[in-house]
Amino acid sequence: MNDQSQAPLISVNVLTSLAAIPAEEWDSCACPETADGGRPFDPFTTHRFLKALEDSGSVGPGTGWEPRYLTAEKDGVLIGVTPLYAKGHSQGEYIFDHNWAHAWERAGGRYYPKLQIAVPFTPATGRRFLTKPGEDAVGLAALTQGAIEFATQNDVSSLHVTFCTEAEALAGEQMGLLRRMTQQFHWENHGYGSFDDFLASLSSRKRKTIRKERRTAQDFGGTIRTLTGDDIRPEHWDAFWRFYQDTGSRKWGTPYLTRRFFDIAQETLRDDIALVMCEREGVPVAGALNFIGREVLYGRYWGCIEDHPCLHFEACYYQAIDYAIALGLLRVEAGAQGEHKLARGYLPKPTHSLHWISDKGFSDAVARYLIEERAAVDEDIEILTAYGPFRKTAQEEQQ
Incomplete structure (x- = not known):
C-alpha cells in the first residue's frame, strides 16, 4: 500500500489579476513548447494575450468578465493554471447557454453570476487546463476540482469550460461534468x-x-x-x-x-x-x-x-x-458559425465544452438534452461534409 503520508500536497489558489504571476511561470504551463524558441500552439492562453485583455479593460470591472485565474501547486511548485472568469452574462462565449439561463430563472432561480473557464471572446479550441509536461492528469484533476469547489463556495449556478480539447472533454466527463459537442468550420492543409x-x-x-x-x-x-x-x-x-x-x-x-x-x-x-x-x-x-x-x-x-x-x-x-x-x-480555424464557409473549403468539425450545474434536477435535464444534441451534431457534420466542395473519388460516388 502506498504511504499516504508521502502523498504530494496539492493546493489550488485564486488570482484576480495576472499581475500576480510572472509571465514565465504562467507560460511554463500554458505554452511549454515555446522553450525551443518557437510559437505557442495556442496564442490565446499565453500570459501576454490574456493580460492584454485585462490591461485594456476588455475584461474586468463592468464587463461581465471578472478574472478569477486558478493556479495549482504540488508541494509548493506550480504545475497548472487556468483562465477562469466570474460571468454576469452569457455574451462573448459562442457556445450558447441562453436557454439554460432562461429556464433556470423561470423556475425562480438566479443563473448569474456563473463561472467560465475560457478565453474571452475567442471561439478557438485549445487546452483550458494548462499544465506543465508530465503533470497533465494531476493538474487537470486539481484545477477541475478546485473550480467546482470555488463554484460551490460562492453559491453560483454553474461552471462552464468552453472550447476545450476533446481529451479534456472526455476526462472531464469521467469526473462527472456534462460533455457538450458543437461544431465549427475549419480548412485543413x-x-x-x-x-x-x-x-x-x-x-x-x-x-x-x-x-x-x-x-x-x-x-x-x-x-x-x-x-x-x-x-x-x-x-x-x-x-x-x-x-x-x-x-x-x-x-x-x-x-x-x-x-x-x-x-x-x-x-x-x-x-x-x-x-x-x-x-x-x-x-x-x-x-x-x-x-x-x-x-x-x-x-x-x-x-x-x-x-x-x-x-x-x-x-x-x-x-x-x-x-x-x-x-x-496544418489548419485554418475561421471562427464560429457560418455554413457559407463550406463552399470555400472549410468543413465542419466538432468542438467541445464541459458543464457543471449545481442543481441536480436541472443538471439531469441538461444531461438528457446534451445526449440528443450530440447525436444531432454528429449527423449534421456527416451531412454537411458530404455536401463539401471536394472532388469525390469513384468509390465515394458509388456509395
Whole structure:
C-alpha cells in the first residue's frame, strides 16, 4: 500500500489579476513548447494575450468578465493554471447557454453570476487546463476540482469550460461534468504547395466559383496585403478599430474589445498576428485579423467601411488559406458559425465544452438534452461534409 503520508500536497489558489504571476511561470504551463524558441500552439492562453485583455479593460470591472485565474501547486511548485472568469452574462462565449439561463430563472432561480473557464471572446479550441509536461492528469484533476469547489463556495449556478480539447472533454466527463459537442468550420492543409493545389482538390464547379470570387474581390480597385510583426504599424490599428467597431455594433451591440487592446497588441502581440489590410487609393477600407499558432491560423475579426463584392471572402478565407500554405500550417480555424464557409473549403468539425450545474434536477435535464444534441451534431457534420466542395473519388460516388 502506498504511504499516504508521502502523498504530494496539492493546493489550488485564486488570482484576480495576472499581475500576480510572472509571465514565465504562467507560460511554463500554458505554452511549454515555446522553450525551443518557437510559437505557442495556442496564442490565446499565453500570459501576454490574456493580460492584454485585462490591461485594456476588455475584461474586468463592468464587463461581465471578472478574472478569477486558478493556479495549482504540488508541494509548493506550480504545475497548472487556468483562465477562469466570474460571468454576469452569457455574451462573448459562442457556445450558447441562453436557454439554460432562461429556464433556470423561470423556475425562480438566479443563473448569474456563473463561472467560465475560457478565453474571452475567442471561439478557438485549445487546452483550458494548462499544465506543465508530465503533470497533465494531476493538474487537470486539481484545477477541475478546485473550480467546482470555488463554484460551490460562492453559491453560483454553474461552471462552464468552453472550447476545450476533446481529451479534456472526455476526462472531464469521467469526473462527472456534462460533455457538450458543437461544431465549427475549419480548412485543413493536405500538404498543398499552393492555392492552385488546393483548388485542384475541388470539384470543377466549386473551383470555378472560387476563382471567380477571387477575381471579383481583387478587382475592387485597391491592394490586399497581409502584415505581421514590425510591418504592422499603429496607423493600421486606427483603421482596424474603425472596421471592428462597425462589425461589433452590428453583431453584438457594442464591441467586446476596447481601443486600448489594439494599442497593447501593437506592443506585445504583433508577432502573433497576421493582419489583412485592403486599401484603395492608399486608404484602408477593410481588414481581417488573424492570430498565428504553431500549427493553426485563427481567423478572428473582419470589418469594413466600404462594401465590395466578395472582399469579405477574400480577406477572411482565401488570404488565410494562402498564408497557411505559405507557413506550412496544418489548419485554418475561421471562427464560429457560418455554413457559407463550406463552399470555400472549410468543413465542419466538432468542438467541445464541459458543464457543471449545481442543481441536480436541472443538471439531469441538461444531461438528457446534451445526449440528443450530440447525436444531432454528429449527423449534421456527416451531412454537411458530404455536401463539401471536394472532388469525390469513384468509390465515394458509388456509395
